[in-house]
Amino acid sequence: MTDRLSAQIDFLKTADRLKTVERASTLLDQSRPENSAEHSWHLALYALILEPVNAHGASVDRAIRMLLLHDLVEIVVGDHPIHEDTDWGAVAKAEHAAAVELFNILPADQADAFLALWLEFEADETPDAQYAKRLDRCQPMFQALYATPRRTDHIDVVRDNIASGRAAYLKETFPEAYVHAADLLDGQDTADVSALTDRLAFLNEADQLKSIERASRLNDNSRFENSAEHSWHIMLHAMVLEDQAGSEVALDRVLKMLLIHDIVEIDAGDAPIHGVVDHAAMAVKEQKAAERLFGLLPVNEGRSLISLWQEFEAAETPDAMFAKAIDRVQVPISNLANGGGSWIAYKVSLAQLDQRVGIPVNRGAPGVWAWLRPQLSSFFHEHPALTD
Numbered sequence: 502m503t504d505r506l507s508a509q510i511d512f513l514k515t516a517d518r519l520k521t522v523e524r525a526s527t528l529l530d531q532s533r534p535e536n537s538a539e540h541s542w543h544l545a546l547y548a549l550i551l552e553p554v555n556a557h558g559a560s561v562d563r564a565i566r567m568l569l570l571h572d573l574v575e576i577v578v579g580d581h582p583i584h585e586d587t588d589w590g591a592v593a594k595a596e597h598a599a600a601v602e603l604f605n606i607l608p609a610d611q612a613d614a615f616l617a618l619w620l621e622f623e624a625d626e627t628p629d630a631q632y633a634k635r636l637d638r639c640q641p642m643f644q645a646l647y648a649t650p651r652r653t654d655h656i657d658v659v660r661d662n663i664a665s666g667r668a669a670y671l672k673e674t675f676p677e678a679y680v681h682a683a684d685l686l687d688g689q690d691t692a693d694v695s696a697l698t699d700r701l702a703f704l705n706e707a708d709q710l711k712s713i714e715r716a717s718r719l720n721d722n723s724r725f726e727n728s729a730e731h732s733w734h735i736m737l738h739a740m741v742l743e744d745q746a747g748s749e750v751a752l753d754r755v756l757k758m759l760l761i762h763d764i765v766e767i768d769a770g771d772a773p774i775h776g777v778v779d780h781a782a783m784a785v786k787e788q789k790a791a792e793r794l795f796g797l798l799p800v801n802e803g804r805s806l807i808s809l810w811q812e813f814e815a816a817e818t819p820d821a822m823f824a825k826a827i828d829r830v831q832v833p834i835s836n837l838a839n840g841g842g843s844w845i846a847y848k849v850s851l852a853q854l855d856q857r858v859g860i861p862v863n864r865g866a867p868g869v870w871a872w873l874r875p876q877l878s879s880f881f882h883e884h885p886a887l888t889d
Contacts, residue, residue, distance in 0.1 A: 539710075
């Protein structure tokens with residue numbers, strides 16, 4: 502089991518590099534290019550939120566899993582904007598080779614399963630893959646159309662894309678998205694697509710999570726992590742480490758918890774685990790944030806997500822305990838890789854890690870803590886200045 506866990510963690514550390522892959526699309530506020538990790542998180546959120554509009558019987562759970570994996574190959578081959586002159590056949594071959602290379606870091610059973618899921622998405626033939634692909638066509642389009650201010654070059658790409666490019670088929674497969682995009686391009690309002698726009702308001706607001714800076718740093722120590730890419734990464738952690746969960750844990754519920762768990766930070770901000778925080782005041786802020794943000798959705802859907810978020814916060818059910826364990830374990834793994842990260846900034850001791858990380862991880866994923874704890878001990882032994 503130790504060798505298996507080590508291979509799984511090696512894969513997850515490699516996946517961290519997706520946070521440094523820039524896309525041609527930008528954040529809605531135009532502050533910077535979007536990266537492929539936070540894009541993958543946003544797509545997973547699209548899959549959850551737009552289920553009543555366009556899933557058409559597809560498994561949203563499987564679509565979410567596909568979207569968590571779909572862009573990992575860009576770690577090796579990079580992003581390829583749709584408007585550039587590109588040999589797409591060569592790109593497909595390179596991406597397939599990258600998928601095999603990356604997934605083969607995992608234990609053989611997971612390597613085969615993850616590659617099969619990635620290939621299913623690429624083939625775009627099953628209802629689950631088709632739902633995921635439609636969303637992958639829509640999100641960049643709406644990123645450009647709702648951006649403030651709009652970029653003329655991005656708008657031109659959208660116009661060409663829905664006229665004769667990859668998004669043209671949305672006219673038949675996702676007509677609400679096609680009509681809304683066309684109306685936004687031309688400043689018109691030709692059809693009632695409120696089923697879509699009522700949910701896009703929330704999805705557009707969620708884009709702000711990409712600008713919430715955390716105390717943790719990327720594995721390469723190049724910058725601070727943001728809460729959207731963190732959410733993607735811990736969802737991937739949960740998916741990879743599923744065999745560390747108890748038999749009563751439903752992974753797809755855990756993935757949804759982790760997908761939405763930090764959205765309240767848009768209003769409340771991040772509360773570093775090792776920082777000085779008034780937890781009672783923060784709990785009030787986060788509850789108000791949850792009510793406002795999930796309140797942007799149709800009532801029943803918003804209430805359902807508030808309930809799921811509250812379950813995660815309480816950390817009393819098996820699903821929530823596993824989700825909390827995964828949320829706690831990602832940063833220590835990154836800090837071991839980047840030389841200490843937030844432990845140095847906050848002068849954290851091993852005893853504090855045992856309390857703040859060890860207890861929740863041991864509750865929800867004891868095997869992961871048994872694997873991690875000796876490495877933490879070795880690190881702090883080799884860096885005694887941290888405990889001075």
